[in-house]
Amino acid sequence: MTELISIAEAEALVAEHMPSFGSERVTLDRAAGRILRQRVHAEHDHPPFDRVMMDGIAVSWRASLPRAFTIGGAQMAGMALQTLADDSGCIEVTTGAMLPAGCDCVVPVEQVRREAGTYHLIDGYQPSRGQFIHPRGSDCVAGTLLLEAGMRIGAPEAALLAANGVASVEVGKTPSIAIVSTGDELVDVESSLGEGQIRRSNDIAIATALRLHGFDRVALEHIADDIAATQDTLGRLLGAYDVLILSGGVSMGQRDYVPAALDALGVRRVFHRIAQRPGKPMWFGIGPGQQAVFALPGNPVSALVCAIRYVRPALLVALGMTPAPKEYVRLEADVDGNAMLTCFVPAYVQTDAQGWSMARPVPARTSGDFSALPHTHGVVQLPPGNACTPAGTAVEFYRW
């Protein structure tokens, strides 16, 4: 039996051994949620010209500004630069237009009254120089670093990519992932249950946890509790996928064939067993073709905790994502821990009026009890050494 390692060691060993999946170029319509693998600089000044910010008229400001302006032209959004020829006149403008040459003040349409070919300022209105003008380069100048490698492409990032003419973008290549359940007792969701059978759910739970973060190259497989079948199927999957995520068959039982099969196939074990509950039997190794192989325990809470605590963060970093800062919550109630093991306890998290994220522990009765998980948001991580972690303690939190 191998030594238990700490969760910090497990996390570090996964990070150290994870392969990179490389990068690829995708068009912007396919970039949502992907991880940037390039820097992006401002293509031009933003805005690229002095921009009119209001519909109205543009005038040449002076201390003793007249109250009436003859219309000397129009500068609509998208038109090439117009010039105010007579500086006692005005040019009609729309939001997004270039500020006409010779003008330095925009008077909103609400503050003028039009009579025939003349605009009159409404009584009492005093414009000031420079008003309602968004000066060229005032957001950023050409060449400014706007996006860094490692960012996830959300709506603001996509807007900047488009605005700066980046039609295709270098992103982390999504790995192909096989999610493999093991066990003679497991049938698929369409089957009716025979004696001693349950429907398999770990595979779809793990797939969902990954798909929600953009991993869409996911296939589900199942292996019976048979040593030859385990080895054959795993051998085939190692030839076809970048990542294998197994659940079940990894403990010490007489039908737990996974570690031996992986060993026989040349998958180098990095660790087996972590000092944690649930999820102690987790196994991690690297295949002969640099495949990352995670073998998770079979109990549904254990499998999901390991998937969100180790597998998903490691896959995101392998895509090139800058590791997310750890999230902390405060315990709303005392919660039982363990002297030797880090404990993960499902919790319902809500932000209170003071701005604290408060976690109400919803302990699973066993690591096989996943019926209450939909009423929780993730798990709190309780360090070892405490039989009880008191209410008010700040602890790490991992979302489903």
Ligand code: AMP
């Ligand atoms: P094992 O680690 O293979 O001994 O499995 C531990 C427990 O988890 C057993 O009760 C299994 O029936 C259950 N289990 C294993 N794999 C799955 C799965 N894919 N879906 C639901 N339960 C599972």
Ligand code: MG
């Ligand atoms: Mg099993």
